Amino acid sequence: MENSKQYCRKVSFADERSANEYINKLKSTSERVNVPVRAYLCPRCFSWHLTSQKTKEVQIFESKVEELQKIIKDQKRIILDLNTQNKKKDLRIAALKKHISSIQKYQETLKVFDKADKR
Ligand SMILES: [Zn+2]
Numbered sequence: 001m002e003n004s005k006q007y008c009r010k011v012s013f014a015d016e017r018s019a020n021e022y023i024n025k026l027k028s029t030s031e032r033v034n035v036p037v038r039a040y041l042c043p044r045c046f047s048w049h050l051t052s053q054k055t056k057e058v059q060i061f062e063s064k065v066e067e068l069q070k071i072i073k074d075q076k077r078i079i080l081d082l083n084t085q086n087k088k089k090d091l092r093i094a095a096l097k098k099h100i101s102s103i104q105k106y107q108e109t110l111k112v113f114d115k116a117d118k119r
Contacts, residue, residue: 012047013039019048 013019019039026035036050054062 008042008045010049016048019050
């Protein structure tokens, strides 16, 4: 065991619980960027070490989350563009309605003149 202990230069913990307690303590006090995120049982010295490497599952999960966040961001941009287009269309519709009502008024006026001519 002495040889393997020399081989492992990492800080060792006797059990998972004390390793995790140390991680939690570091999380709340350390200002380091690379804070250990989990403990693992070392196959060489059979004590617990800390690592800042996430498990494969966590890495895959995080990349999926990142991918989904990009999709959400794109969708939000599309919605924003559609809202802008809708506002422009609303303005165009309002302008057309105004135009139509002025044409209708003009037609009414023409009818009045038409009736006056027939008399
Ligand atoms: Zn070890």
